[in-house]
Amino acid sequence: MKNAAVGQHLLSGALSGFAGAILLQPLDLLKTRIQQGDSVNTTIIWCTTKDILRNEGIKGLWTGTSATLVRNVPGVALYFTSLTYLRSIMAKSPYFSAHQQHSRDSSKTVLPKLSSQGNLIAGATARVGVGLILNPFSILKARFESELYAYRSLSASLLSISRMGPSELMRGFVASSLRDAPYAGLFVVIYESIKRETTYFIPTAYAAGIHSFSAASAGAIATMATHPFDVVKTKMQVRSEDRYRGFTTTVMRIFEQRGAAGFFDGASLRMSRKILSSAIGWAVFEGMLLFMQT
Secondary structure (H helix, E strand, C coil), X not given: CCHHHHHHHHXXXXXXXXXXXXXXXXXXXXXHHHHCCCCHHHHCHHHHHHHHHHHHCHHHHHCCHHHHHHHHXXXXXXXXXXXXXXXXXXXXXXXXECCCXXXXXXXXCCCCCECXXXXXXXXXXXXXXXXXXXXXXXXXXXXXXXXXXXCCCHHHHHHHHHCCCHHHHCCCHHHHHHHHHHHHHHHHHHHHHHHHHHXXXXXXXXXXXXXXXXHHHHHHHXXXXXXXXXXXXXXXXXXXXXXXXXXXXXXXXXXHHHHHHHHHXXXXXXXXXXXXXXXXHXXXXXXXXXXXXX
């Protein structure tokens, strides 16, 4: 991609990440609070919400927003930009290009088109790569949302985590990767497929509506397929006990405490968050690109 195109993608992705973070922080906060505990009682969404409102007021639902912005604005910008860059490179390959995807592929987009295999690989690679770079900020975000820490500032909190060494900075990365690789790969494949079919059957639909509907549908399917790893990741990043330091020991602990149901704590909140953030994020991203490039 040319420098101008990179700038457009970074700007569009950053705006997308900003919008999602500000609007949907309460869902992220509630999900983290529910997933951090061992007891089944913490899965009651309404009780958790009432506790936050009673103790912190309405603004309490936006606790951790600054940490979310630090993680999500550059994260979404880098993800969308790297995803588009990978897709533009892979589109030159006869194996990954979408030349076989026929006359239906008239979707309202300015993004490179790939085969399903290409979209799967590009989505997974971009998401895990960005996750690796920003994992310390993911830990920061989770701990600011949790009530188990009394962090006061972003810089002091990040310094505190850094002092504990590389293993602490990368804590939960394996679980994040096991969640993000299939999620992002499935998401891009499903998103592009639904977008293509919707454009074919409803050619008069607005581009923003197609992007939002396709992203929301893809987000819902990919979220449920990967949610157990989100629970493991949150436990590892916010709990300090030894039993939550390793991936295997965390999985065993969750199963001992809650059984199979424990791996779906907060699933409805993450589902709601992902549906809305996907719809907002991809509509803003592709909408901004269409606006700037056409």
